[in-house]
Amino acid sequence: MTFEEVLEYVSVADVRLTGVDGTLRYDAPAAVLTPELMAGLRSYKGELLRWLAGPADEREVTRAPLSAQQNRMMENVERTGNSSGWNVGLRLELVGDLDVAALDAAVDGLLARHHALRARLGRDGDTRIQRILAHRPVPLPVVDLTALPDDETRTRAEAACRAVVEPAFDLADEAPVRYALIRLDRNESWLVLVVHHIACDGWAISVLLRDLAAGYRSAHTGGTADFGPPAAQCTGYARWQRDQxxxxxxxxxxxxxxxxxxxxxxxxxxxxxxxxxxxxxxxxxxxxxxxxxxxxxxxxxxxxxxxxxxxxxxxxxxxxxxxxxxxxxxxxxxxxxxxxxxxxxxxxxxxxxxxxxxxxxxxxxxxxxxxxxxxxxxxxxxxxxxxxxxxxxxxxxxxxxxxxxxxxxxxxxxxxxxxRLELPDLTVRVRDVPTxxxxxxxxxxxxxxxxxxxxxxxxxxxxxxxxxxxxxxxxxxxxxxxxxxxxxxxxxxxxxxxxx
CATH class of the missing domain: 3.30.559.30 (Nonribosomal peptide synthetase, condensation domain)
Incomplete structure (x- = not known):
């Protein structure tokens, strides 16, 4: 494995690296500790320690050119003045006994699993590139409206939903995904999820919903919501496409x-x-x-x-x-x-x-x-x-x-x-939220x-x-x-x- 391949594998395989007094330590499920990974950790110990010493929010795990579809989307973004029209917004209306901790873990599992949700898109000279930053767990933002009078709750919830969906993304400095949980009362919540179109299409939205459901079910029953990387990532597709x-x-x-x-x-x-x-x-x-x-x-x-x-x-x-x-x-x-x-x-x-x-x-x-x-x-x-x-x-x-x-x-x-989305103990309705x-x-x-x-x-x-x-x-x-x-x-x- 090259250094870049080690970083890319670590970023999606739930391998947690720390550096203490010149010692490289790792914590990971046994199944992902392959002989190739262990050899890579030994070979690139110094580079990995220097990488860990850098700012956490700037750690890059891999980079790639943009695919033809991403390039075309960037042209659309530039033509429309970075309009929020390319935001793909969803509202998951959850009624029933919500396990907030399991939902938090499931959303974090999406970020760990998919490179597209951790991308920064910019230029390297005259070439557009995508940089994939290391996964950092971030608590699920919660907007708690449960103390409001009933006649105010819906209006405030709609406004909170729009506040998540409507702002345009700064694709060079911001991940192309945004989310929040809005609690309307003890038995009803909305998970608002918005992804920029440069990171998803209709098929990808279906994948995200399936992965979210799998992660929630696993975390809800005491398992892990992070079930490893998919067979391919957006970066691999862009590289493959150039030679297709x-x-x-x-x-x-x-x-x-x-x-x-x-x-x-x-x-x-x-x-x-x-x-x-x-x-x-x-x-x-x-x-x-x-x-x-x-x-x-x-x-x-x-x-x-x-x-x-x-x-x-x-x-x-x-x-x-x-x-x-x-x-x-x-x-x-x-x-x-x-x-x-x-x-x-x-x-x-x-x-x-x-x-x-x-x-x-x-x-x-x-x-x-x-x-x-x-x-x-x-x-x-x-x-x-x-x-x-x-x-x-x-x-x-x-x-x-x-x-x-x-x-x-x-x-x-x-x-x-x-x-369609099925979660235990919940009635779920998924709505799209246009901008x-x-x-x-x-x-x-x-x-x-x-x-x-x-x-x-x-x-x-x-x-x-x-x-x-x-x-x-x-x-x-x-x-x-x-x-x-x-x-x-x-x-x-x-x-x-x-x-x-």
Whole structure:
């Protein structure tokens, strides 16, 4: 093991090192004291003692370049002025007999286990890097509202929740995670958890909730909430990604994207309620809705009949809506793909989702044929996966990189997001807490559950009123219902929506 590998192993394997009068001491579970670790501790005794003598809050255990996804996220952060719109906030509403000590241990176990939650992101010269600091146990912050009158408790709890979720992160000097426990009364508490999007995606949120539940159950029954490192970390993914594509593969895949996207515009001319202001407020709103059961079941049936997915069916319907709104027959959606391959990265907490540009040409004869085209585009896009900036770079001139200017619509079918959480002696409800800060022009998402299909539209208040957002969503649901009910009916000729 190299010195850096020793530090990285120690940071995630519950190995506690101390230096006293020139002696290096360790305390760790027997299972992690491998012969390789013991040899490393002997070989690097002097370096480890000097490392331990430094400031505890500056001890670095490893560093790595940023992944392509992290670089793109940093570009978004810089473009939006470090907006809190990239904060992923959750509120875990816990009703019952809460073991606060077990919850404290479980949250601390997350920090010890996952590098992404201890990262600092900055620059080394012209290169963006991530530095992973050593784990330091920090007591779970508690906001105790149990002494307040009942009519004040909810209002104060909501304010305390917003105080955790809303502040932007200083990614260079602050870990990309924040949390607090809010005690409303003896039988109800909220655990508020917010993670910057540069450290997580939907899949990673599911991993964090599973790990939190496992840690709580273990600590609650007298065990340890720290159950070792995952198979892979965000740093390992960034290093692996640099060598993933050889030049022939890269060129072949770029050729696919050039043919798939063609020469048409990548952005949409949508009928917003007003022009983009010179000084945008950066405020956004979210309209939530539920796809009616009959429409959900019809979309599932059509997907089965065409050998496609519900993602393809619902994306095709979104393309038809956007084509009608814009008057543009070719629509490009930004479609997030979970991208959890190889399997070693299934347990990793990192942002690994890749936004694939999906061109849908709505001049298909029938909606069923449009679903076929959409499904083929999705499968081919996954087969030709590349970092998003590389794909767009070939269309943006010699400088390349980044995102095209103008309005793009993100269409996320979030079938990898699992927000179920089961804890002993507790009833748990997990809610997402948006910050009402703008992230992009339009973000449309569907979240499937076993018995329902939820949806949301996130939109900038500078460009779109609540009334228009609701009207667009209602038209989408109606369009999806009609198309799934009669997928073999020819699509009407495209004409920009006369009422918009």
């Amino acid at each position: 594509w050889d030049e022939p593969t890269r060129r072949r895949r770029l050729t696919h994207w050039a043919e798939h996207l063609g020469d048409g515009p990548l952005t949409l001319d949508l009928p917003f309620d007003g022009p983009a202001p010179d000084r945008p407020t950066g405020r956004a709103a979210t309209h939530r809705f539920e796809i009616p059961d009959r429409v959900r079941l019809a979309a599932q049936a059509l997907a089965r009949a065409r050998g496609a997915t519900v993602n393809a069916v619902t994306a095709a319907a979104m393309a038809v809506l956007l084509a009608r709104l814009s008057g543009q027959p070719d629509v490009t959606l930004s479609v997030p793909h979970a991208n959890r391959s190889p399997r070693a990265y299934e347990e990793a907490v990192a942002v690994m989702t890749t936004a694939l540009p999906l061109r849908i040409r709505t001049a298909a004869a029938t909606f069923g044929e449009l679903v076929d085209q959409t499904a083929a585009g999705l499968f081919a896009g996954i087969d030709n996966l590349l970092p998003t900036a590389w794909i767009y770079g070939q269309f943006l001139g010699p400088a390349g990189g980044g995102m095209p200017s103008g309005v793009m619509v993100s269409f996320a079918f979030q079938n990898t997001l699992d927000m 009402d800060a703008e992230r992009g022009a339009l973000m449309f998402g569907l979240v499937p559950h076993p018995d329902r299909l939820d949806g949301y539209l996130e939109y900038p208040l500078d460009r779109l009123t609540d009334e228009t957002a609701r009207r667009w969503v209602a038209e989408y649901v109606e369009l999806l219902a009609d198309a799934c009910a009669d997928p073999d009916r020819p699509l009407p000729a495209l004409d920009r929506h006369p009422a918009l």
